[in-house]
Amino acid sequence: MAEPAKSARAVGDRRASWLKGVLDLLVLAHLTEGESYGYEIAKSLVDAGFGQIKGGTLYPVLNRLEEAGLVAAEFRAAAKGPGRRYYRLTHDGRATLKEQGGLWLGFAASVNAVLGKEAE
Template sequence: MNERAPNSEWLRGVLETCVLQTMVAGPTYGYQITTQLAEAGLGELKGGTIYPLLARLEKKGLVSVEWRAGDGGPGRKYFALTADGLTELHEAKLAWRAFNTTISTHLDLSSVQSQQEVTS
């Protein structure tokens, strides 16, 4: 299977939703979020991308923040979904599914029309 890095423009549009999804299982911290997103196939995200996004999510009230002591090292800032964050995630997933269906239908239609034009 040919794995390609996701288109950065497409990723920008869904990154907030993907980050919220990483918090469904419970509180997590920035490095763990980037690791989960990379494992999901979204590529390597830099701290300069993820931390400002997390700050915006906090400002919007979609995540809460808690500092926890580190195990023999510095403390970590943990992020957890709030009730508003869970609602936002649910609505974003519904919107994504509708958008994905629309685009997939369009691309499939365009593909059929292009093939018909070539063979005509």
């Protein structure tokens, strides 16, 4: 009975690694719908089935994307509560998403093809 728990833990570890490898693309893809702020982005990832993304994971990604010129950020004061930093996709961000998203889809198709063969 200890074996299934170990197996579930290993799968969880892999999912975290997979997410880390694709989180930049997921954030860029979210921003194609319009500008957004960190909490809203994290919530959309939860809603999409990726689980809870902590701020200590998400905000470094947003900062890295901003430094690379793929997103632009603007701080806005709020009438109530703290202000928010809103992010929007730049032209370079859209181009990167198109290019890297295509590469990811090709990679995922290759993985699916191999896994599909294993299931036969």
